[in-house]
Amino acid sequence: MSNPRPAGALRPLLVALALLPLALTVEAAGYRFGTQSAAAEGTANANAAEAADASTLFANPAGITRLSPGWNFSGVLDYLDAKARFTDAGSTISLPGSGLASRPISAVGDTLDFTKPVVVPHAYLSYKDSDTLAYGLGVFVPWGTKLNYRPDWGGRYNLQKVELQSLSINPNIAFKPRADLSLAAGLNLEYMDGKLRRAVPYASVYAAGLLNAAHQAAAGGAPGLALQLQQQAAQIFGDPAYDGSIAIKGKDWGLGFNLALLWEPMAGTRLGAAYRSGVSHKLKGSADWTQPNNLPANVLAAITASPYNGVSALDHNDSDASLSVHTPESLSLHGFHQLTPTIAVMADFTWTRDSRLKQLRIDFANSTADSITAEHWKDSSKVSVGAQWRVMPALLLRTGFSMDRSPVPSSTRSPALPDAHRTWYALGANWALTDSASVDLSFGHVKLKDAAMEATDDGDGETPCNCAYSTARGNYTTKATIVGVQFNYKF
DSSP states (O other): OOOOOGGGGGGHHHHHHOOOOOOTOOOTTTBBBOOHHHHHHHHHTTOOOOOSTTTTTHOOOOOOGSSSSSEEEEEEEEEEEEEEEEEEEEOOETTSSSSSOEOOOSSSOOEEEEEEEEEEEEEEEEEOSSSSSSEEEEOOOBOOOOEOOTTTHHHHHHEEEEEEEEEEEEEEEEEEEEEEEEEEEEEEEEEEEEEEEEEEHHHHHHHHHHHHHHHHHTTTHHHHHHHHHHHHHHHTOOOOOEEEEEEEEEEEEEEEEEEEEEEETTTTTEEEEEEEEEEEEEEEEEEEEEEEOOHHHHHHHHHHSOTTTTTTTTTTOOEEEEEEEEEEOEEEEEEEEEOSSSSSEEEEEEEEEEGGGGGEEEEEESSSSEEEOOOOOOEEEEEEEEEEEEETTTTEEEEEEEEOSSSSSSGGGTTBBOOOOOOEEEEEEHHHHHHHSEEEEEEEEEEEEEEEEEEEEEEEGGGGGGOOOOEEEEEEEEEEEEEEEEEEEOO
16 A cells, blocks of 8 residues: 655645745746736736836846936836635545545535735836946846635645745846847846645544554454454544644745847837746755644554554654755747837737746655655746837826736646636836836736646655645636836936
8 A cells, every 4th residue: 555644745835835836826827926017017018128117127137228327216016916716526535555435525516715915016226327338136026926725625635825935136237239239137046935834634644554453453363353443444534633734834045047138120119038047946944744632542552553654653754844946947039119109019928948847846854755746837938919109298008918828737737836828908007207207007907717626646656655645626717906006216
């Protein structure tokens, strides 16, 4: 019989600890946060080649050579209100090789909401030293999520809570080797801090211990005792009264880089490209297990006297834990064209190499076997188109549309990242307060394709497996409203 000890149930949670990814991030595929500039959000992120303010440091830092001489500042606040709902379609838990039938975890048709609104800041500062040289610093959130599932939901053995905070500090230098071409390069110092929690089905561990004791009793010529132990195992298995929990936290700094160019082949027309490297992280933290204390004395005696696979069923397995992860690199191609003195169109195509993520493997500092979860992601892509209209000298209106392809295959969709293809409709405006100050406002509506999930914690088929053998089965419906405000100042 495979090892049902719940240490590996930690795995689906550490998906969030490292990718840390992401069901809250409904505005960008995978686990990217996806909103770093209100000016860009007004065009559904199609305006990377516009280069109108310091927030261009995120989309195309070569654009800072186009800004006013001296200092340029942009401060951004994004409000994200995601509405995500899960409807259970029959979540179950199993104990392979035990002869015990799978047990339901929750009622079919049970629904729950698991997201709350968040506010996220970003800031950008650039200095144009001359017509050919400029410097910039961006501080923004590249990844993020905050999910809070109900404690008794059908996927509680996969995930209950996850929270990811991240921060990128991104200095850049840009220069113009000739009048129509700007180049930029930068470093990306990235921080991640994650916390997560899940329920642990200790009933599976206890039942396995009883079945092992029953096997030994039968081998020792005590069939009556063996039958009694088997009956106790069947009674305990799947009982949520014996649920425990595990809490995990971890953090890390990583380093990456970015490159960009912006070419103006003719006045009013710009073409650009921007590349951001992946960042390697090794999230280090702790795994803290909590067991129920309500085990009957006769069961306690049986499993203590007969440890399963040489490990006491009462071992909490508290330890340090780490997870190596490499965030994906991306390449964007974008264009901007001034159709008339007051109307411009723009577009962006972004490719992200998400296919690097095949598995997430958690390394425990003790003798516990690695915990493994299947991901098998695909490369993803996003296409955005937008337009803007200069209604009057002080007022610019924007609009945009985006289609974002998710990297997550339906076969490996998980509660930590119930991601799906999405569409984004956006409106925006820029109002010039003075010659030196302006405000951007944006409003976006994002709709994810309805997504079915059947996520089984089985170690991606590898052995030995520290698995819960639970299957979270159901459907997600998700949409979000994004409101951005940005203050720009030249000095």
